[in-house]
Amino acid sequence: MNTQNISDELLNSFVDSELALDETGEMFSAIGRDDALKERVCELRGLKEMVQHAYHQPPINKMSPIKKLSAWRIPQIQNMPRLATCMLMLLLGWGSGWIMFAGSQSMGDPKLAHLLESAQSNDLIEKSGNIIVHVSNSNPVRLKTALDETENLLGSYKRANRQVNVEIIANGSGLDLLRSDVSPYAKRIAMMKAKYPNLDFLACRQTINKLQKQGIIVKLLPHTGFANSAVEEIDKRLHQGWDYVRV
């Protein structure tokens, strides 16, 4: 085997044990004869080991606990009475939910509405009463839904005479919500801010910097606060026990 003609593909195949037995033997003897080839093999092996080392323990997702796979298990026959009870409860829950949904006049995003409804549950009120709403999308329907639901939430807490702090943080294209030149809801936001002192609007400074680098002049609505980064702010609030809702 001419060591100078050995391609990188062939060396990779050797390092990954993809070669046949005779080819592997030839490669070993070629490596023994050529120090430069030996160095190339060592480099490839080193890279492979570095990649393995880098992902040996990937970081665990802190935002949501891992769901147990057993939650999806097919129920066993001996659990049939329990299953029947669960199904009955589920049907009851679905029925009452459907009636409540039909009665409500909300036209908002059902996913967000559901999240905020769960955030309004008594457990959460007693536990924290602090909610951070993350807006990262400029879709006007989503922006409107976010404001509608936040206002409903603040209203319900106010009526119940309970304290709640809400932060709406915008980044990415969601920053449009807080830009005075493009926001479709500037007046509404000003009214909400005046009505609810415990409501804050924050803009992500990273997104602003990015837009400015593209030559876009970013003008924000009055009373808009800043966060160094949306992710950093959300992480901080989660550590402080706030509830997180993403639009």
Place this chain on the structure above:
Amino acid sequence: MNILSLFCGADDFQEQLEKIRPKLYRVAYSWSHNAALADDLVQETLVKALKNTRQLRDPALLNSWVFSILTNCWRDHFRQHREMEDIDELEDYRCATHSTPEDDHSQSQIVSRVRDAVAQLPIGQRQVLTLVDLEGFPYLEVATILAIPIGTVMSRLCRARQALKTLLMELAPQHSAQARQIRRVV
């Protein structure tokens, strides 16, 4: 085969999936470099695997079958979120953490440097590299998982390692030359 043994079979299948889960997460993380997204992808993959158990005809191919589902989930994620801002968030995270002392410290460590370099590879190369290096899949199985020819697997792997080598040299701490000088003096 009675119905009870059918359920027992399902239990075995779930146990096998539980064993594969950490591997799936490691690969999903190495593709996305986003723990939350990796977690979502793994959950979605497992749900799809459980729903489509019947599609797996040869139990010996469970590993590559599940990883091909992960590949599809990853592809679907990009199709669905083409207009979303997740990539911005990733960049935000990088910008935000670059300035912290902890990150400065970790940047000097091999793990962060290698992850940064892998994250800079084109996704096709990243997928091949991680499936071969992290999970030890043979080239032929990688080709099946990613639905690409084996020649493409080999060329992508080759390019990925060349790029990684260059990137790691660029990312290497600048003071290495100085350190060498000090050694010579001693």
